Amino acid sequence: MSESMMGATIVQNHSTQEQEAKQIExxxxxxxxxxxxxxxGRIVRGLDPAGMLAVKEVRQxxxxxxxxxxxxxxxxxxxxxxxxxxxxxxxxxxLGEGERPEVQLWMLLVRxxxxxxxxxxxxxxxxxxxxxxxxxxxxAFVGGEGVLLEATKSIHADAAIKFVLKDDVPFSESxxxxxxxxxxxxFGVCKSGELYFAGANELDYDSLTQEGLIPVExxxxxxxxxxxxxxxxxxxxxxxxxxxxxxxxxEMLALRLxxxxxxxxx
Numbered sequence: 001m002s003e004s005m006m007g008a009t010i011v012q013n014h015s016t017q018e019q020e021a022k023q024i025e026x027x028x029x030x031x032x033x034x035x036x037x038x039x040x041g042r043i044v045r046g047l048d049p050a051g052m053l054a055v056k057e058v059r060q061x062x063x064x065x066x067x068x069x070x071x072x073x074x075x076x077x078x079x080x081x082x083x084x085x086x087x088x089x090x091x092x093x094x095l096g097e098g099e100r101p102e103v104q105l106w107m108l109l110v111r112x113x114x115x116x117x118x119x120x121x122x123x124x125x126x127x128x129x130x131x132x133x134x135x136x137x138x139x140a141f142v143g144g145e146g147v148l149l150e151a152t153k154s155i156h157a158d159a160a161i162k163f164v165l166k167d168d169v170p171f172s173e174s175x176x177x178x179x180x181x182x183x184x185x186x187f188g189v190c191k192s193g194e195l196y197f198a199g200a201n202e203l204d205y206d207s208l209t210q211e212g213l214i215p216v217e218x219x220x221x222x223x224x225x226x227x228x229x230x231x232x233x234x235x236x237x238x239x240x241x242x243x244x245x246x247x248x249x250x251e252m253l254a255l256r257l258x259x260x261x262x263x264x265x266x
Contacts, residue, residue, distance in 0.1 A: 020127055027130075030054050035081065037221065044121055046114025046129045049106055050084040052137075053077060058130065061137040066105060068141065069148055075102035080109075086240045089201035092181040098156060104148035110178065111151045112136045159183050169255045187261035189254045196246040196254035200261030203242055207260045211253075 028039045034054030042051050052058045053076070066073050079102045083091065094103050112133050114121070121129060140147045155178070162179035163172035170180040170188035177199045180188040187200035205228070209215065213228040213235055220227075220237075228236040236257070237245040246254040 020123060023127060024123055027055050030056055036084075039126075043123060043126045046121055046126065047133060048084070048113055049080050049109035052109050052112070052133065053080055055130070058134055058137070061134060061141060062105070062109070065108070065137065065141045065148075068144070069101065069105065071101040071105050071148075075100075076105050079103065079106055086199070086201075086242045088177050088181045088199070089186055089242060092184070092186070095178065096156075096182045096184065098149075098152040101148070104152045107155050108137075108140060108148055108151040110155060155179075156182060163188065167252075167255050167259070169258050171255070186265045187258045189251075189258045191251075194249045196249070196251060198244045198246060198254050198258040200242045200258060200264075202261060202264045203244060203257055204260035204263045205238060205244075207257065208236055211256075 024039065024043075027042075031037070031039060031042070031051060031054045034050070036050055036054055042048070047055060047058065052062060062076075063073060065071075066076060079091070083106070088095070094100055098104060098107065114129055140151075159179040159182040162174065162176040163170045165171065166189070170176075170183075170185045171191075172180075172188070173191045175190055175192075177188055177190060177197075187198075187203075190197045190199070205215075205226075208228045213230055216227050216229055217224055218227065219225070226238040227234045228238070233248070235246070235248050235250070235253070237247060239245060242261070244257060246257070
């Protein structure tokens with residue numbers, strides 16, 4: 001390759017990197033404007049339904065689907081924001097029935113989520129995955145009537161095989177809280193790497209103090225968060241009243257914490 005060709009290639013690569021950086025920066029701003037924290041987790045895992053509604057280039061396609069199917073975007077936004085912060089369990093009946101139009105559109109977005117679990121995304125593959133999502137949603141729009149119901153039925157059909165029972169607690173090594181709720185369960189545990197996530201509409205955090213853990217509040221990623229410690233070491237991180245991360249790999253603790261939700265289930 002000649003020096004001039006090498007120089008042109010370097011300039012082109014630099015220009016592409018600048019464009020990618022600008023696109024990612026724009027996505028971060030759009031996510032924050034939607035009330036999300038930005039790209040920190042999404043660069044690794046890809047866009048979730050809330051992220052799809054926040055990123056304008058994806059949202060525009062979702063809006064076309066909603067308009068074509070007669071679905072209220074306000075209802076989709078409201079549902080998505082609720083589910084994003086743990087309302088999977090309180091909206092379990094709607095999710096299990098799958099009849100409300102905003103639920104069906106949300107299911108379509110869930111189906112478009114990144115499913116590869118054997119590696120994390122980087123900036124370049126994140127942008128490639130955004131293009132995949134756009135293509136998938138565009139194909140759904142072209143598919144016309146029935147595509148939302150099809151997506152809902154697909155997720156419902158998979159629900160029963162997405163988790164097992166451990167000590168009478170629904171358990172999965174993938175993100176399966178939705179499937180647990182669809183199948184009528186009120187709590188569960190999902191594993192990701194060495195971390196365990198205990199989820200329910202509400203967890204009994206007092207059960208942790210009864211096990212000798214000490215609650216400590218401190219700032220984490222811009223907000224005040226309660227950690228439960230043993231011997232000064234973080235063991236559990238409380239994300240929401242119904243969602244916690246067990247940080248030390250203690251599966252049995254995760255199962256006990258999830259099961260503590262029974263206290264609040266009539």
